[in-house]
Amino acid sequence: MSGSNILPPDWKHWDSDTYAKHFHGREITLFEFPQGGKMGTTYRADYPEPPLYWQHQPPPDHSNRPTPAFGHTTSHRADYIERPFHGAAQVMTRPQQQFTPKLSAMTTARNDYKVPALPPATQPRRTASFVPNDDPMGTTTMRADYVEWKMPGGRQKSPSLAAQPTKFHGMTTTRNDYPWPAALPPPRENAGNPIHEVPLFDGTTEYRAKYELVPLPLGLPADIGLQVATRAYKSGGVGGQFHLMIKQGAPAPCGANKTFTTVVDQQQSAAIVVVAKRPEFAHGVILGHFSMEGIYPEKVGIPKVEVTLKLVNEKTLQASALYKQGKKTKALTFQAKKGPPLRTVAQASEVPKDF
Numbered sequence: 001m002s003g004s005n006i007l008p009p010d011w012k013h014w015d016s017d018t019y020a021k022h023f024h025g026r027e028i029t030l031f032e033f034p035q036g037g038k039m040g041t042t043y044r045a046d047y048p049e050p051p052l053y054w055q056h057q058p059p060p061d062h063s064n065r066p067t068p069a070f071g072h073t074t075s076h077r078a079d080y081i082e083r084p085f086h087g088a089a090q091v092m093t094r095p096q097q098q099f100t101p102k103l104s105a106m107t108t109a110r111n112d113y114k115v116p117a118l119p120p121a122t123q124p125r126r127t128a129s130f131v132p133n134d135d136p137m138g139t140t141t142m143r144a145d146y147v148e149w150k151m152p153g154g155r156q157k158s159p160s161l162a163a164q165p166t167k168f169h170g171m172t173t174t175r176n177d178y179p180w181p182a183a184l185p186p187p188r189e190n191a192g193n194p195i196h197e198v199p200l201f202d203g204t205t206e207y208r209a210k211y212e213l214v215p216l217p218l219g220l221p222a223d224i225g226l227q228v229a230t231r232a233y234k235s236g237g238v239g240g241q242f243h244l245m246i247k248q249g250a251p252a253p254c255g256a257n258k259t260f261t262t263v264v265d266q267q268q269s270a271a272i273v274v275v276a277k278r279p280e281f282a283h284g285v286i287l288g289h290f291s292m293e294g295i296y297p298e299k300v301g302i303p304k305v306e307v308t309l310k311l312v313n314e315k316t317l318q319a320s321a322l323y324k325q326g327k328k329t330k331a332l333t334f335q336a337k338k339g340p341p342l343r344t345v346a347q348a349s350e351v352p353k354d355f
Contacts, residue, residue, distance in 0.1 A: 221248055223245075232263050246311055256309055272290050272330075
């Protein structure tokens with residue numbers, strides 16, 4: 001963009017009532033298709049199917065066609081046309097058999113074969129004796145299957161092992177086996193439980209000293225958008241509304257573009273008002289505004305103005321508008337060279353005095 005199109009931000013107080021009256025009749029609203037859908041594309045379902053100017057001829061009906069003299073039935077019966085015979089009708093006979101087939105007319109069935117008698121079933125031999133266990137449920141024989149493990153000669157058995165009837169010593173370490181470190185403060189006593197309670201985590205670890213405190217940059221609390229009307233005035237639209245384009249916290253560079261239209265019939269200019277506002281506040285500040293002139297006077301919804309906002313960095317915002325029918329473009333750049341970042345100012349009281 002040329003240098004003449006770079007302007008400092010206005011940072012004027014913006015409220016919906018005041019600027020709805022100021023830009024009345026020149027506002028824009030989000031473009032909607034005649035079917036009522038939002039911004040998008042057209043689909044096949046949006047257009048009714050036109051009637052065909054030609055149709056296929058129906059297939060011929062051969063249901064009442066007389067049966068031809070051909071004595072057999074084929075799938076191409078309809079392809080044969082009956083022709084009159086000269087004289088008496090000929091009787092079609094089967095051809096004389098000229099060879100002896102290998103296969104006879106007899107076939108064998110399952111009843112022709114007898115089921116062979118199977119030998120009597122024999123009882124399986126038991127290779128090991130089975131002794132049922134009549135112990136009540138919940139009792140297992142695992143522990144009884146193990147006898148005391150005799151230590152090799154010359155070694156002394158541990159007293160704890162001598163009392164165990166199995167070869168598993170069953171010793172485990174518990175919390176009481178480890179003394180409390182002297183470097184830590186003594187644990188607090190729990191009146192209900194004699195076991196010492198673990199002290200609460202205070203947020204300090206041994207690695208905390210390895211990280212330095214890094215000051216975070218100033219927050220980016222403001223959204224950037226446009227002043228629009230909810231819909232056309234004759235349809236009950238309300239002006240002076242904020243339409244979000246760039247959400248707060250979105251890292252730069254970022255941008256957005258949407259298509260808008262006029263709010264009144266025969267509207268010939270559109271005001272592009274760029275506003276920075278926090279979601280929790282109803283008011284904001286105006287970063288800048290310009291007007292798209294030369295719009296053909298048409299009904300509401302026909303003119304299309306595509307607005308593009310591009311946040312190059314935190315101090316530079318490019319705003320452009322394209323009037324599609326007239327192929328006209330207008331663009332401006334709002335740049336805060338000396339002031340704070342654009343998205344850190346959302347109220348007129350936050351504008352620095354020396355700016």
